[in-house]
Amino acid sequence: MSMPKRAAHIVGEVGKYAPGYLIMVVIEGLLMGVNQSIGIFHTKEVFDLLWEGAGFAPIACILLEFALYLLLHYAFYHWFKERYQPHAREHLHVMVAEHLLEYAGDLNDRPYHETAPATRRIADRVDQILEHFGRVITHIVAVLAITAVLIWADRGLALVCIAVSVVRLVIAAVYDHLNVRHTEQVKQLDKQRHDLLAALNIKGEILRDYHERKRQLFTQGNRKLWWLTFVTESGMMAADLGIILWMLHGLMVTHTVHLGTVAVSATALWVLSWQLRGLYGRTVRLLKSVR
Amino acid sequence: MKKKRQQKMPMVRVRDNHLYLLRLLHRTCPTFVPLTLLTAFFSALAGFLGNVYFLRYALNGIGNGLSFQHIAVVLTVWLVIDIAIKGLRYAYHMRKAPLMVCEIQSRLPVCVLDEVCEHHIIETAADNYAAQIRFVVATTTNLILLWVIDPWLLLLAAVPLLAIPSRGWQHSLRTRLLNKSERIRTTKRTGDLLEQYRYAGQELRTMFRQQGHKLAAVGYLVAVLMEVSVEVGGMLYAVYCTINGRMGYGDCLVIVTAIGSLTHGLVHLPEMLLDLRKSAQAIQQIRSSCEEVAL
Numbered sequence: 001m002s003m004p005k006r007a008a009h010i011v012g013e014v015g016k017y018a019p020g021y022l023i024m025v026v027i028e029g030l031l032m033g034v035n036q037s038i039g040i041f042h043t044k045e046v047f048d049l050l051w052e053g054a055g056f057a058p059i060a061c062i063l064l065e066f067a068l069y070l071l072l073h074y075a076f077y078h079w080f081k082e083r084y085q086p087h088a089r090e091h092l093h094v095m096v097a098e099h100l101l102e103y104a105g106d107l108n109d110r111p112y113h114e115t116a117p118a119t120r121r122i123a124d125r126v127d128q129i130l131e132h133f134g135r136v137i138t139h140i141v142a143v144l145a146i147t148a149v150l151i152w153a154d155r156g157l158a159l160v161c162i163a164v165s166v167v168r169l170v171i172a173a174v175y176d177h178l179n180v181r182h183t184e185q186v187k188q189l190d191k192q193r194h195d196l197l198a199a200l201n202i203k204g205e206i207l208r209d210y211h212e213r214k215r216q217l218f219t220q221g222n223r224k225l226w227w228l229t230f231v232t233e234s235g236m237m238a239a240d241l242g243i244i245l246w247m248l249h250g251l252m253v254t255h256t257v258h259l260g261t262v263a264v265s266a267t268a269l270w271v272l273s274w275q276l277r278g279l280y281g282r283t284v285r286l287l288k289s290v291r
Numbered sequence: 292m293k294k295k296r297q298q299k300m301p302m303v304r305v306r307d308n309h310l311y312l313l314r315l316l317h318r319t320c321p322t323f324v325p326l327t328l329l330t331a332f333f334s335a336l337a338g339f340l341g342n343v344y345f346l347r348y349a350l351n352g353i354g355n356g357l358s359f360q361h362i363a364v365v366l367t368v369w370l371v372i373d374i375a376i377k378g379l380r381y382a383y384h385m386r387k388a389p390l391m392v393c394e395i396q397s398r399l400p401v402c403v404l405d406e407v408c409e410h411h412i413i414e415t416a417a418d419n420y421a422a423q424i425r426f427v428v429a430t431t432t433n434l435i436l437l438w439v440i441d442p443w444l445l446l447l448a449a450v451p452l453l454a455i456p457s458r459g460w461q462h463s464l465r466t467r468l469l470n471k472s473e474r475i476r477t478t479k480r481t482g483d484l485l486e487q488y489r490y491a492g493q494e495l496r497t498m499f500r501q502q503g504h505k506l507a508a509v510g511y512l513v514a515v516l517m518e519v520s521v522e523v524g525g526m527l528y529a530v531y532c533t534i535n536g537r538m539g540y541g542d543c544l545v546i547v548t549a550i551g552s553l554t555h556g557l558v559h560l561p562e563m564l565l566d567l568r569k570s571a572q573a574i575q576q577i578r579s580s581c582e583e584v585a586l
């Protein structure tokens with residue numbers, strides 16, 4: 001079974017045993033995703049009204065509406081995280097144990113305190129998969145919602161932000177790949193050192209060789225990583241400034257853009273890029289956790 | 292039987308251990324600590340200038356009648372400087388610092404090498420010191436900025452500090468619940484295995500039902516004090532001042548970010564001190580081993 005199918009299968013199984021929990025995870029994921037764009041939406045509205053010379057009352061209404069949204073959002077979030085989720089997790093744990101005992105009958109002969117840690121680990125794994133699933137939903141919704149707000153603010157701005165964020169994502173994926181390889185090499189070398197020291201028969205030359213190899217690894221491996229990071233971050237900073245200047249030009253010279261769009265453009269690229277990166281990272285983690 | 296509580300390391304010992312490590316680092320690689328602190332300083336300063344100061348400058352410039360060309364030139368010059376600072380910072384963190392750590396490790400006594408490498412003691416301690424410098428720079432710059440924009444904003448920035456005791460209480464209750472749930476899970480029971488699972492699950496669910504709402508209420512209070520009061524209260528005040536001509540558009544946009552980073556640093560100060568204590572405990576092991584060898 002492929003990894004996405006396996007992930008879908010496990011999520012489906014959770015849906016069978018604890019449907020309420022799965023529904024709440026999806027709802028929480030959706031709300032967290034929408035939450036990312038609400039701040040941007042309100043910033044645009046407030047600054048547009050300021051630019052148009054509106055009085056304090058209409059802007060205060062928007063901000064109080066935002067406050068009400070935040071109060072409701074945090075009420076749900078903290079109820080879910082502190083009250084509902086730990087309770088539902090324990091229910092899921094019992095369900096996982098029932099499921100395991102059904103398939104592995106010989107476990108029944110073992111005492112509870114011996115089997116509990118193992119079933120706990122499995123339940124934690126299932127819960128981790130569910131957590132990644134929820135966050136994947138959050139990032140998908142956030143990317144869509146932020147894009148929608150950006151399209152509403154300025155189509156060109158949305159297009160540029162998406163293009164730059166996708167390029168950054170591709171470079172980030174290459175970086176992650178190289179970084180994992182580099183970390184593995186360092187770990188391997190460290191393991192050799194650990195084994196050498198454990199063998200008690202330590203020779204100065206062997207350790208010197210270890211230090212030299214580690215130095216070489218850092219000199220060669222980190223060069224590529226440094227270049228990738230530097231190019232990506234410089235490119236992002238230049239793109240970010242380019243977007244701000246473009247919007248400022250629209251506001252001050254051609255008068256085609258409102259102040260709200262300029263205010264939004266200051267953070268839009270980073271927020272969208274961060275969400276896309278998050279989506280990629282979470283999807284990888286979700287797929288890895290079902291291996 | 293109640294477990295003995297692990298004794299906290301006294302602050303004097305924490306300080307001594309960090310001083311011990313600093314002396315050790317100075318002896319083995321004299322430039323490591325100064326360079327780490329210097330990069331942290333410039334990175335925090337650049338973060339403030341880029342995210343807050345120049346954004347404020349550009350948007351206030353619209354209201355103050357600055358030309359687009361003028362703003363564009365200033366921002367572009369800043370971009371070049373910022374890219375240079377970031378480039379140097381990445382070069383230090385990704386290329387120079389790991390080599391320096393290798394150099395330090397190669398000069399350490401063999402008896403502590405494994406401990407230092409396994410637990411990344413040098414890297415963790417350096418991160419702690421850098422975090423302190425970043426905290427000082429962010430706090431100072433944001434305090435100055437808020438004072439310059441409007442000293443009353445400092446009152447608003449003080450509101451999230453009320454959340455510090457609640458966060459401490461939340462942390463201790465969460466730790467207690469975690470320990471209790473671990474005890475419930477590992478308690479020996481009699482009867483059918485599935486029944487025991489159900490019984491333990493029921494016990495845990497009751498515990499979370501009774502205590503969860505307290506944690507949720509405190510978490511909600513912390514969020515209201517730290518997020519809602521700053522985001523909405525700050526914006527309401529800023530909008531009011533902007534409409535009355537006491538603030539520029541830029542001030543209005545950046546004060547939420549400035550108050551946010553100021554209070555975030557202050558609220559997380561206890562956690563930062565806890566990190567220092569944790570790394571001091573790790574340093575203690577190197578110190579003991581080195582002192583044994585010296586004897």
